[in-house]
Amino acid sequence: MEIFSFVKRVPSTTANVEIKDQQLDTSGCEFEINPYDLFAVEEGLRQKEAAGDGNVTSVSFGSDASQKDLRTTLAMGADAALLLRNDAADTADAATTAKVIAAAMDGRSFDLLLFGKQAVDRDQHGVGPGVATRLGIPCITEVISLTIDDGKVTAMREVEGATETITTSVPCAITCQKGLNEPRLASLKGIMAAKRKPLESIDTEMPAMALTVESTQPPDVRPAGRIVANAAELVDALRNEAKVL
Amino acid sequence: MSSVLVILETRSGELRSACLETVGAARTIADAKGCNVVALATETANIDAAVVGGAGADQLMIATADAHSADAAATTIARVAKEVGADVVLLSATVRGRDITPRVAALLDTGFAADCTAVDSNTMLFTRPICGGKAFNNVTVNGDVVVASLRPNFFASAGRDHTAEISEVASETALAQVVEVAAQSGGRPDVAESTIVVSGGRGMASPDNWNLIEAIADAIPGAGLGASRAVVDAGWRPHSEQVGQTGKTVSPELYIAIGISGAIQHLAGMRSSKVIVAINKDADAPIFKHATYGIVGDVFEVLPELAAELAK
Numbered sequence: 001m002e003i004f005s006f007v008k009r010v011p012s013t014t015a016n017v018e019i020k021d022q023q024l025d026t027s028g029c030e031f032e033i034n035p036y037d038l039f040a041v042e043e044g045l046r047q048k049e050a051a052g053d054g055n056v057t058s059v060s061f062g063s064d065a066s067q068k069d070l071r072t073t074l075a076m077g078a079d080a081a082l083l084l085r086n087d088a089a090d091t092a093d094a095a096t097t098a099k100v101i102a103a104a105m106d107g108r109s110f111d112l113l114l115f116g117k118q119a120v121d122r123d124q125h126g127v128g129p130g131v132a133t134r135l136g137i138p139c140i141t142e143v144i145s146l147t148i149d150d151g152k153v154t155a156m157r158e159v160e161g162a163t164e165t166i167t168t169s170v171p172c173a174i175t176c177q178k179g180l181n182e183p184r185l186a187s188l189k190g191i192m193a194a195k196r197k198p199l200e201s202i203d204t205e206m207p208a209m210a211l212t213v214e215s216t217q218p219p220d221v222r223p224a225g226r227i228v229a230n231a232a233e234l235v236d237a238l239r240n241e242a243k244v245l
Numbered sequence: 246m247s248s249v250l251v252i253l254e255t256r257s258g259e260l261r262s263a264c265l266e267t268v269g270a271a272r273t274i275a276d277a278k279g280c281n282v283v284a285l286a287t288e289t290a291n292i293d294a295a296v297v298g299g300a301g302a303d304q305l306m307i308a309t310a311d312a313h314s315a316d317a318a319a320t321t322i323a324r325v326a327k328e329v330g331a332d333v334v335l336l337s338a339t340v341r342g343r344d345i346t347p348r349v350a351a352l353l354d355t356g357f358a359a360d361c362t363a364v365d366s367n368t369m370l371f372t373r374p375i376c377g378g379k380a381f382n383n384v385t386v387n388g389d390v391v392v393a394s395l396r397p398n399f400f401a402s403a404g405r406d407h408t409a410e411i412s413e414v415a416s417e418t419a420l421a422q423v424v425e426v427a428a429q430s431g432g433r434p435d436v437a438e439s440t441i442v443v444s445g446g447r448g449m450a451s452p453d454n455w456n457l458i459e460a461i462a463d464a465i466p467g468a469g470l471g472a473s474r475a476v477v478d479a480g481w482r483p484h485s486e487q488v489g490q491t492g493k494t495v496s497p498e499l500y501i502a503i504g505i506s507g508a509i510q511h512l513a514g515m516r517s518s519k520v521i522v523a524i525n526k527d528a529d530a531p532i533f534k535h536a537t538y539g540i541v542g543d544v545f546e547v548l549p550e551l552a553a554e555l556a557k
Contacts, residue, residue, distance in 0.1 A: 094359070132316075159256075211357070215383045
């Protein structure tokens with residue numbers, strides 16, 4: 001089974017974000033692999049193990065800073081890594097990123113493309129289904145359970161108040177939701193092995209952006225609240241002051 | 246011929262009412278442009294033309310598909326968008342809307358603004374949260390067609406008296422099939438759709454104490470259950486309840502945070518709630534800085550009192 005898992009670097013979820021001159025300023029941020037993309041890497045490794053053969057290639061549309069993240073995925077167990085290199089990649093919206101990745105995958109042979117369900121910086125939920133649509137292959141999003149048997153794909157996902165079971169066949173794209181798996185940590189042996197694994201870097205053109213960010217602002221400041229003495233006072237405030245009960 | 250195309254969300258043959266807010270937003274944009282609102286259901290469903298017309302639509306198109314595939318829905322939407330000369334396509338930012346929106350944008354070779362909380366109908370400037378709500382971007386879509394999904398609870402139905410004109414449209418074939426839609430048991434609304442959320446964290450000390458949280462939710466009709474990342478990662482509560490940057494983003498009328506300290510990634514997921522209540526024994530917990538009302542106290546003493554007060 002030929003598997004590609006896509007990763008992106010994002011500001012750490014534990015970090016506050018700064019806004020300077022009405023634009024996001026991440027210069028002081030720690031970065032990490034998008035948490036949902038780690039589910040995509042882990043699922044690639046598990047599906048390869050279940051199939052008994054194949055390759056997992058981790059791919060990032062990123063700047064040279066993403067090489068570190070790709071090494072991490074190699075240490076987890078990916079066989080090879082591919083950097084679609086562009087210095088401005090971090091500024092690309094999901095539709096633009098999908099266009100770049102679809103062009104890079106066109107003509108390559110694969111069974112499974114695995115994505116995080118969203119990147120937790122722009123939160124667009126758009127790359128996986130965008131790539132699949134451009135390649136004309138099926139895509140199942142926000143998957144919490146995935147079985148592939150002889151090319152037949154069965155996935156489950158949660159929608160508001162219900163669980164859906166969806167079937168299709170390879171080649172297909174899957175976007176990964178929390179609950180699909182527990183990503184492994186790289187072992188010392190894995191980290192050593194990763195140094196000898198192939199990491200290819202391809203200079204990649206940036207198409208015209210599909211989205212223009214005109215400005216960025218902090219959330220509205222909430223009006224100061226107050227501490228109430230007990231449950232009775234709280235319920236009174238919710239019923240008669242806030243009128244939400 | 247110009248129009249605003251708005252997508253109706255249906256499940257198991259029934260209209261999902263949250264999408265009527267999106268129809269209302271479509272009406273506002275169409276009025277600014279001086280054009281029609283075309284509402285499209287991408288599968289057969291029992292839809293009242295007076296409800297959709299009342300929400301803001303002039304026309305109601307219902308596709309002939311009896312399947313629930315996202316890819317077929319997107320292909321149908323892109324085709325109808327061209328047929329009706331849509332320059333704006335709006336969806337609701339539900340799980341299904343999030344799934345379909347990028348596909349429609351790819352088929353129309355345009356961009357999309359996801360999960361928007363506001364739109365200026367004259368400039369088509371969309372406001373949308375990024376980094377889980379830690380900041381907001383104001384964006385414009387570059388392309389012949391503007392595609393956007395709107396976050397539930399931020400827009401309003403037009404609330405007028407009008408019946409939409411119904412027609413039928415052909416649907417497209419599916420690459421992936423939805424073979425089962427099983428309603429989740431428990432009888433409570435999903436946390437992402439609840440107007441009131443009762444959410445618990447580490448301060449509950451043990452999963453065995455969740456009966457205290459459930460008692461509060463039971464005392465408030467329509468309340469859904471939420472949880473912090475810490476208790477989900479510890480296996481105390483299911484992933485489907487997690488609120489925060491790596492869980493669900495919620496904006497209910499009332500959010501009650503119980504034993505939740507208010508880590509930045511949790512705040513990101515619930516800070517747009519209209520009213521926030523924090524109950525925590527640590528007076529310095531960050532959650533109190535964001536709370537409308539707070540009680541500093543032991544949850545094991547406060548919760549039974551609160552349940553009793555709510556029952557009065």
